[in-house]
Amino acid sequence: MPDWTGEIRRRLAPLALAPEREVEIVQEITQHLDDCYGDALARGATPAVALEQALVELEGSDALAVALRGVERPAIPPAPIGGAGSPAGPLAMVAQDVRYALRGLRQRPGFSVLAILTLALGIGATTTLFGVVDAVLLRPLPFPHPEQLITFFGTAPEKRLTEVAYTEGLFQVFHDRSRSMQSMAAFDTWGTTLTGYGDPERLDLGLVSTDFFTVLGTRPLLGRTFMPDDAKSDTATVAIIGHALWRRRFGADSGVVGRTILLNNLPTLVIGVMPAGFDYPDKSEVWMPLRLHATTFNCWCLNTVARLAPHQTADQARVEIDRISDAFAASRRDIFPDYRPGGSGGTVAMSLLQRTVGNVRLPLIVVLAAGGFVLLIACANIATLLLARAAARQRELSVRCCLGASRRRIAAQLLTESLVLSCSGAAGGILLSIWGIGALRHLGPDTVPRIDQVSVDPRVLGFGIALALVTGALFGLAPALRASRVDLQLTLKDGGRASTSGGSRRLSDVFVVAQFAVSLVLLISAGLTLRSFRNLLALDPGYRVQHVVVARVPVPYPRYANDTVVRQFYDRLLEGVRSIPGVRAVGIADLVPLSPGNTQNNVIAEGQEPRTGEPVLVANIRGVTPQYFEAIGTPLRAGRTFTDGDRVGAPRVAVVDESFAHHFWPGDNPLGKRFHYGGDTTAGRWITVVGVVPNVKHGALDETPSLQVYEPFAQNTRWNDYLVVRSMRSPAELVPALRAKLATLDPLIPLYDVRTMQAALDHSLAARRITDVLLLVFALAALLLAAIGIYGVVSISVNARVQEFGVRLALGAQTRDLLGMVLRQGVLLAGLGVAFGLLGAFWLTRSLESLLFGVRRFDAPTLAAGVVVLTAASLGASLGPARRAARADVVRALKAE
């Protein structure tokens, strides 16, 4: 039997079938021809005649392929000459474009790596920041219907107070009268000491009204939450503990509910355990019921959380609280002697989310925007590169057009190339963001709220992918549209010389100008925030942070039942610490700078009593021991600090800060002047100023100074105070010595919140430092990308004009002239970019204003520095191509002509 396979295969070859399909067809037709041949022999034909008869079956040499072409699909589509009537479906067409694009990327590794790296950086940075913004700003709080949760507080601008908490009585009034909120709870944050289970441990305590958990809608993991009876004074003390504490100190034993533990040395019944992650407010680990007295109006210390009634807004709640406050104050002039009608219009109500996120919102958005700008610059850069590539590929595209590819088809294919590029970049970018988010989480939860919850989740991944598609379309569209408008005749006639058309050069120029404009905005923004940071660091905070360790030492009530016992304990502690070698100074203060909390009071200077309706000023009040100023490093400006003689029974004295002195006695000597606190009408109310110290930044370095009063600790004793130690020894040596000393005095008192003042200062600046560093990184990345962009554009234009330069040289032009010509091009583009950038900066830096410190947003040196850096970058980037232009080969140029 003859072997037909070779013949059949040859006839099928033009179809380029998948191997397995080809084998099947060959087998079937072979069978057919075998039968034909066999039958012919059987009819008595000679082998030669039988062979001829069988081959007749195959008809003409291409008949089989032609007849099969419309039926069988090729395994490998033909190279994408992109004929309009391509038989493949749209999906196959996309697959074909993708394969072609990948091949193209492999052929130009330099371009591909540069483009993918650029994109990976841009997409990675933007995705990471989106992850942070999503977790910190956008993700709802972990409570049911979190959008209904709000908080509200008062303000007193006339007393320079931006936030005023409420008294128990006032909260009760809101609670009873409000209709815009379906439920409302009050809370305060404290600390408590757990003893009896190993080492004493200080715990953050949420003192909450009994409906607190109902308002938030969180159920306990074990046991129950509070009931109204729990807050009655005749019932046993109860507490709910947090999940982390339950695991850490009680080994996750479910039998802890119903057990009595010692909190502040008081037997307390554990009634519930909260689920994992619940630590509101302020990372609380224990919650105890707040006993509210409707007649108490002296401590303005309660915070609120409320759930809005259906269809009510925070603003409606604000208006209602204003109205209730006003009506109540008008009816109780005994409590509100300063009341003026309409004077309570200072309520602020905001969503709980907004409150939690606080002041990181703006910096985060600014940094995210900066990341987005860098990505835009990266896109413009790649668009420029793609334009240049498209110009170099004009001949290829023209050939395809001649072979019947439609413009749409070519544009679609070029766009696919961009998308393949951007998706590769996105893959790298997402890897980068996984790394970046991991790094950011390590910053710790204290720098940015909820930063510990940042993760690469489907939302973040989706964002990265969407970003890839958008950027791919963004940088691919213009080159694709431009390249698809090929002038066939011109290009083919031109012999495919890589010449860029005027249009695509103009487009590249626009991209470069845009890059420079955006870079300048970023440089100026980074410059402004950096200057702000430097100003903050150069600021005198009113104390010296070096060599100072602070720690809290709480004395538990009722074991320490009165001021005398507390003072005796602290005196012994001071004495003990002073005896530790290396200790230079040691003091006690109820509050130290850069620590949370504040005690304030109305102050009235002698002879300056405000008239009715006039605002009374508020000052921060601190109780400190004599050596405190030396320990914290606050110098004395006038008078004296405290002595051991300033104790109970002695005349009341105070040290005030310069703001205080200047406010009440401008230009006058404050020493010996007297003042008293609002509401104090006793005979012993007068306090004499004995010393003046500089203003101290208490909460943050960028705060506006408030008035400050220091009283002798002996005359103003508190229970939970800071130990301040100035020592030449390292904290690692000092802290164990402090603990040992404390243990000899009272082993049940923990030393907690131990930190150096330097760490506290760094921590207070951490969020700002992160913002500034990120802005600077983005600005430098933008500058680098813009420089690459200008290099690319000038380079391409030099390549295209190399013959022209040669001719110019032949006609007598000097190298210097050519250098100048090319450099002028670069500088002109940069100049236009700078002009637009200044306009952009003018408009965009408005949002930065509240982040600036000690620098205006139109800061001439910063603006000038930005312009100089950009111009230098453009000159530097144009220099290479300019040198190449100057070395143009006259002979080759003339030959080519």
Add this chain to the structure above:
Amino acid sequence: MEPTLYDRELKKGSTEFLVLALLEHEPRHGYELSKLIASRSRGVVRLHVASLYPLLYRLERRGWISGRWVEKPRQRRRRYYRLTPVGATVLDDQRRSWVAFVGAINRITRLGHA
């Protein structure tokens, strides 16, 4: 004699119908189909390899017939084609319109001679 354009068109339109009709009652392989068409048409219609197999593949792709490799004792592996339910419906339709068409042609041509 070279086939006229008329012959070619007639053949092109009818081969699908012929193949479907031959597969109506039993599965057959390609060579069998070509032999049956040649013998039953007494040599008027012949389907060579280059037309028959593309036709079979096209019908199969449309889902009118389905092919299967079958091995029988003492025989080589062959691919047998059978009519699918869809193919059966198509065959019915084609048969109806063919009868109607032939009837119409007959009526016209007889009328012409009258």
